[in-house]
Amino acid sequence: MSLFPELDGPPSDRLFFGIFPEAAVAETIADQTRDLKGRLDLSGAPLTPERFHVTLHHIGDYAGLPRGIVAQALEAGEAASLAAPFEVSFDKAASFNNRGNNPFVLQGGEGLAELHAFQKALGLSMAHAGLGRQVARQFNPHVTLLYDRVLAPDTPVEPVSWRVSEFVLIHSLLGQTRHIVLGRWALKG
Template structure:
């Protein structure tokens, strides 16, 4: 028997959310070091919550937004923009842990000072996307962080210093994240930066 809502309509089936964003993806060695730091911080500060899986570690560069279906044309325009970006490799020291003040209380690893190379990559990618007419939703400033815990029981505030994890950044990627039934990340393209 079919269930009806209060208004006599059958609710629509749940739909997946399709998210597009540019990100930095750590290599295996950096992922392992992030995981070790996350485990130690969570235990030391009694964070609770759930640790993020190693395969999901990333640092978002430009957030392009969410949609109810995959936007192939938008992804193609974003890929064309990325191919035009000229940047150089840089070291990204993850030397701080903290949390954001929102309902899910996510904990993160970040850096005390944004490296010049990271800021330049963010800026140049933003300009290239604007030239291609690709709207970004992440704003015009960068808060470099890698989320390590979701749904912590308490915030980690103020941020605390950690043993630096030095991440050599040599490329960036466009990610399609499908949230829902599949809950999967797909790398749509990766672009190297010059050494």
């Protein structure tokens, strides 16, 4: 018998820290996605604007919502909220090779330096809260636009930028395309 019976079985719940663009920026991303889909002859359905986000740390997939891990994540989020707001800028689109279900994503270069620093600081807060094993060791910030069978080449795009003034802890119901915000923190620094 498991010590954590609520975590037995197939995963149904995902926890992650993320940032979401404000609505006007999400609409700009949606417009770019439609344009890129046509130009690159992609057939996948674009994600809806409210689903556009950058995952900072994938905490895990679980069978049920692990209350202890949620409590640790909330503690880590509170500690990381002392950081200052920062700018992000994504200036290219490309596909990740995922053997047929390829994410087509926005990416960036130098415009994401402060995002990298914040992601690392959040990871330190997670480790202090007891979630060190869930800290992402590698970080390739991106915004998923759609999924497609085709692998699209690196494509420069008009930069999409926004000021990150908050981050969230998300409970994602796997297979249901639903995101439930469990914690939201304004950056205070």
